[in-house]
Amino acid sequence: MWGTALASWDPEAPLHPNAEFGLQFLVAVTCSQPTIQCDGRPQCYGKSVSLLPRLPGSYLVMELANRCSLACVHCAVADESHPHFDATGYMDVEMAEDLFSDLAAHGISFDTLILFWLGEPLLHPEFPRIWQAAIRSAGAHGTFAKVELHSNATHLNSRFTAALLNESHIPQVLHFSLDATDRDRYLDVKGVDRYDTVVSNIENFLTEKARIGARWPRPVFQFIVGSNNVEQVPAFQQQWTEACASRGLPVQTVAGHVPHGEDAVVFFRQLDCPTKEEQSAENAVFRSAMTKLDVSIPPEAVNGEVVAGDNHSVCAGFWKSPVVSWDGAVTTCTRDSHLLNQVGSLSDTPFSTLWFNESMRRRRAAVAKGDYSDLSVCQSCFIPRSLNYTGITAEEVRSWDSSP
Ligand SMILES: C[S@@+](CC[C@H](N)C(=O)[O-])C[C@H]1O[C@@H](n2cnc3c(N)ncnc32)[C@H](O)[C@@H]1O
Numbered sequence: 050m051w052g053t054a055l056a057s058w059d060p061e062a063p064l065h066p067n068a069e070f071g072l073q074f075l076v077a078v079t080c081s082q083p084t085i086q087c088d089g090r091p092q093c094y095g096k097s098v099s100l101l102p103r104l105p106g107s108y109l110v111m112e113l114a115n116r117c118s119l120a121c122v123h124c125a126v127a128d129e130s131h132p133h134f135d136a137t138g139y140m141d142v143e144m145a146e147d148l149f150s151d152l153a154a155h156g157i158s159f160d161t162l163i164l165f166w167l168g169e170p171l172l173h174p175e176f177p178r179i180w181q182a183a184i185r186s187a188g189a190h191g192t193f194a195k196v197e198l199h200s201n202a203t204h205l206n207s208r209f210t211a212a213l214l215n216e217s218h219i220p221q222v223l224h225f226s227l228d229a230t231d232r233d234r235y236l237d238v239k240g241v242d243r244y245d246t247v248v249s250n251i252e253n254f255l256t257e258k259a260r261i262g263a264r265w266p267r268p269v270f271q272f273i274v275g276s277n278n279v280e281q282v283p284a285f286q287q288q289w290t291e292a293c294a295s296r297g298l299p300v301q302t303v304a305g306h307v308p309h310g311e312d313a314v315v316f317f318r319q320l321d322c323p324t325k326e327e328q329s330a331e332n333a334v335f336r337s338a339m340t341k342l343d344v345s346i347p348p349e350a351v352n353g354e355v356v357a358g359d360n361h362s363v364c365a366g367f368w369k370s371p372v373v374s375w376d377g378a379v380t381t382c383t384r385d386s387h388l389l390n391q392v393g394s395l396s397d398t399p400f401s402t403l404w405f406n407e408s409m410r411r412r413r414a415a416v417a418k419g420d421y422s423d424l425s426v427c428q429s430c431f432i433p434r435s436l437n438y439t440g441i442t443a444e445e446v447r448s449w450d451s452s453p
């Protein structure tokens with residue numbers, strides 16, 4: 050077990066007045082009752098007040114940085130002409146802390162906090178401060194049941210490793226996006242020659258995790274299976290299974306979804322494609338590779354086998370998965386990199402107002418009927434039928450509608 054003498058930070062530390070938390074955090078833990086009305090809803094300056102159900106599979110995405118150290122061929126970041134990258138930057142730390150405070154004060158919670166979108170989160174110069182604030186907010190207010198980070202590990206230095214490792218009661222998962230098992234293929238898939246650096250950084254992380262016996266984060270060695278790397282699947286499994294086993298870290302191999310647990314995971318994931326034709330072809334590559342490896346695919350994968358083009362299903366994004374870009378723009382889906390569904394910005398309006406405003410109410414009412422006539426980006430989306438998607442039931446929509 051992790052000795053306190055080895056801890057570099059305490060994830061269970063109370064939210065005391067200190068430099069790590071903004072003013073709203075302090076206010077949030079010193080009062081206890083709703084005090085005023087704001088935008089028709091109670092504005093609570095007290096401890097968590099549960100106003101809304103936490104929907105199963107819900108997640109909040111926060112883009113800490115939209116810059117990247119790599120240029121993976123399958124990623125929107127590789128498209129330099131994409132308007133999402135016309136301006137680049139890092140999320141303001143106070144914006145992040147204010148968001149955690151706003152969620153806590155309004156009793157808004159998500160199953161998972163996802164600390165990345167289109168960029169490399171470890172490029173954020175103050176990454177440790179945001180990571181630790183997120184975990185403390187989750188622990189103190191129940192704001193998130195789990196915290197998830199994906200990184201390419203190019204900047205996973207010893208300072209970040211020390212800041213990451215902890216023994217909170219909040220589960221945390223760290224995906225290492227690798228996608229290759231040698232330098233040449235890494236360069237082909239990831240666009241930059243960093244294979245040796247990332248392998249060394251991750252091995253150092255594993256060594257340190259094993260040395261101090263830190264419970265979290267759980268490492269996930271991720272390989273996005275595509276026709277450009279599929280034959281490296283067995284070698285990848287062997288490489289990272291051995292890296293864990295040699296350090297005494299339990300490890301398993303899974304496909305499609307990472308199950309609950311604490312052991313390390315070698316994870317094979319389906320490629321998301323821009324067109325339904327490509328998606329169908331890559332779904333077949335994925336299924337065949339997993340069958341050869343004798344790793345089962347979750348039953349939901351069947352939903353992605355036949356990909357249709359017209360979207361009339363009820364998309365969970367409008368209820369379950371708000372996305373905040375590095376500059377504070379809030380939208381409804383990670384596919385909306387052009388921010389066509391943007392509902393506003395945290396730079397001038399709190400999340401608790403934006404996510405429940407009249408525009409979102411109208412959109413949810415339309416989407417609940419499969420009506421995307423005002424939502425052009427959604428009209429041809431096929432994600433609601435693929436593996437990489439969280440669904441929503443009619444009962445969940447009703448529970449939301451009937452909440453205060
Ligand atoms: C956009 S990256 C940002 C975080 C970080 N830079 C990384 O690579 O992990 C977030 C996740 O999306 C995955 N990803 C990117 N493009 C994808 C695609 N076309 N299909 C499936 N996953 C993809 C990456 O492998 C990574 O796990």
Ligand code: SF4
Nearest residue numbers: 117121124126168201
């Ligand atoms: S490292 Fe992550 S953000 Fe960067 S290009 Fe690759 S998948 Fe995209």
